[in-house]
Amino acid sequence: MADIPVRESVMTQGAVLFIFGATGDLARRKLFPAIYSLYREGKLAEDFAVIGVARRPRTEEEFRNDLYASIQEFSRYKAENDQEWQVFADHFEYKSLDINNVEGFHELRRQTESIENKFNIQGNRLFYLALAPELFGSVSKSLKEGGMLDGKGWNRLVIEKPFGYDLESAQELNVEIREVFAEEEIYRIDHYLGKEMVQNIEVIRFANAFFEPLWNNKHIANVQITLSETVGVEERGGYYDHSGALRDMGQNHMLQMLTMIAMEPPSRLLPEDIRDEKVKVLRSLRPFESTEDVKTNVVRGQYTEGSYRGQQLPGYREEDKVDPQSNTETYFASRVFVDNFRWAGVPFYIRTGKRLPVKTTEIVVEFKSMPTNVYLGQKHKLEPNLLVIRVNPMEGIYIKINAKKPGSESDIEPLAMDFCQSCMVGINSPEAYERLLMDAIEGDSTYFTRWDEVATAWGFVDRIAKAWQQTPDTLETYAAGSWGPEGAHKLLEQDGFKWWPVSGQDEDNVIWRVGGPQ
């Protein structure tokens, strides 16, 4: 087996990281654990510091206790040694302030200068906004007015998704931020771009002679992108009910994966070259022209009460902080066309939903049939060849081919060439947030979304959202724990295709191989 390519372990530049929203869910579950993993792997320079910012009061000791708890619960590495923990925790401070209060930012500046002196940090500042999007504009303004951008080094702004609610609000937000930060200083997160296998799509396509020649409408019948989750909306009902699956996952993760599959090879691997190619794909998406068009090509659903593996699951409308009459979709599937020379006529089917049977993200590339089937005389229907890119939680690629059944005279059966990357490197591979934090500190914007990408994606998605507003009756239902609404299957049946079974992991961590639990 060939060596698995791994990213080089580089050490980041010294900087102060500001986590705005330091008492929140994202910081606790993802950001602090990611910082700790980078530290444990020697990827953070000695001269780093973190200042957590939020409104609630916290003593330094309380903040470090929260930090410890988050790392013990969510990090790939656990703090085992008191001395080592103290050295790490000493790099963290807390500042209680309200984003809208500029005076607090003047205090934050003094605190920053003091911590920069303590660790001999040369003025580089990274501002991570793990906050509700309504606050992004105010933070940018307060950072400027509070003198936080007057350090001697670089300033970078990392912004969580969602970037706006629709194109109009995203534009307004962008204007507010751009009054303070240049586009090159803004790192818009889509954590799917930090996933190992999403980054690997590029390598699989552009480093292998046997994929690229087939990567077009002459040989590919359709592409299926599935992002299914077993969880419901958990504690995020308030946010989700306002957002729904299309905005929460469609505008960003789903379309970003589609661009990685569909983009042209860039001539160089510089961030702008890759982002240029991705935005061209987004611009080539065939826009939905009418509510009828949306009805034919997009399906949405909401989960109702159900059960899965013996466990009763509530319906979406019974979830905490969700409107009991909500019409928000927890599932959507769509048939999308990329109208360019390479992809004309090839349907891309995308689907995502909550409370489905398996946690998985998988991309299936289905190849066209052989020009003629010489085995038909022997009654063999040939299965199509598939290339399956497993993104999450299992990582790897899987190729389905037809071969002679061993020992038989001429029986043909599909067989799998299955490369399970996560089986080889283990589940301890870096989390998306680790890679993206590293990249932002290093100033590598390749796997962050540029403004024109975000805007074009919103433009595409807005047409769907507007059509849904006019057609409330198009919301289907599906039982929690099932594979989503009926309409999602019909979407493919009308083209003579079907969703291929996915692999993944269910709520009890039972691994599913293609076709079901094993």
Ligand SMILES: NC(=O)C1=CN([C@@H]2O[C@H](COP(=O)(O)OP(=O)(O)OC[C@H]3O[C@@H](n4cnc5c(N)ncnc54)[C@H](OP(=O)(O)O)[C@@H]3O)[C@@H](O)[C@H]2O)C=CC1
């Ligand atoms: N959680 C997740 O898994 C994901 C979250 N995101 C995005 O990340 C962002 C944060 O999400 P999440 O952590 O879940 O949200 P939470 O509601 O858990 O946290 C919000 C944070 O913002 C702080 N905050 C709120 N108002 C102010 C204010 N006026 N001044 C200063 N601080 C304030 C809160 O602290 P306090 O109350 O102490 O002021 C808290 O720390 C959102 O944009 C979300 O959409 C994106 C992907 C996944």
Ligand SMILES: O=C1O[C@H](COP(=O)(O)O)[C@@H](O)[C@H](O)[C@H]1O
């Ligand atoms: O951005 C989001 O992503 C998560 C799913 O991410 P994954 O890495 O666990 O696949 C989703 O649960 C959440 O609703 C959404 O905001």
